[in-house]
Amino acid sequence: MTTALHETAEAQACCAPLVAAPISPADADALARTLKALADPARLRLLSLVAAHDGGEACVCDLTDPVGLSQPTVSHHLKVLVDAGLLTRDKRGVWAYYALVPDTLDSVAAALGTQLRS
Amino acid sequence: MTTALHETAEAQACCAPLVAAPISPADADALARTLKALADPARLRLLSLVAAHDGGEACVCDLTDPVGLSQPTVSHHLKVLVDAGLLTRDKRGVWAYYALVPDTLDSVAAALGTQLRS
Structure with a gap:
């Protein structure tokens, strides 16, 4: 289960820097899909809360109060x-625990940033 | 006109790194608005084409053929x-010329990236 989720994460890695050369239609589609997932205030807050949580992971039970949304909406x-x-999702007992996939955020940041890193 | 557009660009600059500490609701709203503008394959391709164009600016007339969309859609x-x-927009004669605002893309990249720069 965890392995399958990591494979999903890898499949999202995208793209060459947007401003270095014209982005291909396929890369633009892939990057837009990840950006759509990010382009929501509640999801940005959830990502941020999971990343800042003790041990770098959180369950729905940790997240509903801070964002002020119902459990089904948060789920x-x-x-x-x-x-x-x-995010990865790891079911343990009653709860599922979510953790950040830093590589996906970093690949989006690298695709958007105009200052190439040395 | 150009001054007003630059003011718009500055107003969008946002936010502290998402993973460093829980993002505020106001910052999440601002960042989500910019991400929504980016989360479209045609707009990503247009940004990329403008950045790669001779002199760093392009008019609609330069962009319709490469993206394969009508002029009203591109506009x-x-x-x-x-x-x-x-982007900034500068009307000169018959055409408006568009140029990238690197600071806005860099502020989004900085908000999303998990590896803080030294």
């Missing part, structure tokens, strides 16, 4: 983030 | 990018 947003390869 | 996407502070 929906977390699923979008998992499907986009931005 | 609509360019307006979304200007409103989000990602």
Whole structure:
């Protein structure tokens, strides 16, 4: 299960820097899909809360109060983030625990940034 | 006119790194608005084409053929990018010329990236 999720995360890695050369239609589609998952205030807050949580992972039970949304709504947003390869989901006992996939965020940042790193 | 557009661009600059500490609701709203403008394959291709164009600026006339969309559709996407502070628009004679606002892309990249720069 965890392996399958990591494979999803890898599949999202994209793209060459946007400003270095014209982006291909396929890369533009892939990058836009990940950006759509990110382009929601509640999902940005959830990503940020998961990253800042003790041990770098959090369950839905940790997240509903801070964002002020119902558990089904939070679960929906977390699923979008998992499907986009931005979070992993690990079911342990009653709860599922979510953790950040830093590589996916970093690949988006690298595709958008105009200052190439040395 | 150009001054007003630059003010729009500055107003979009946002935010502290997402993974460093929980993002505020106001910053999440601002960042999500800019990400929504970016989260479209045609707009990503247009941004990339403008950045790669001779002299770093392009008119609608330069962009319709490479993206394979009609002039009104391209103009609509360019307006979304200007409103989000990602492009400036400078009317000269018959055509308007669009140029990248690197600071806006860099502020989004800095907000998303997990590897803080030294």
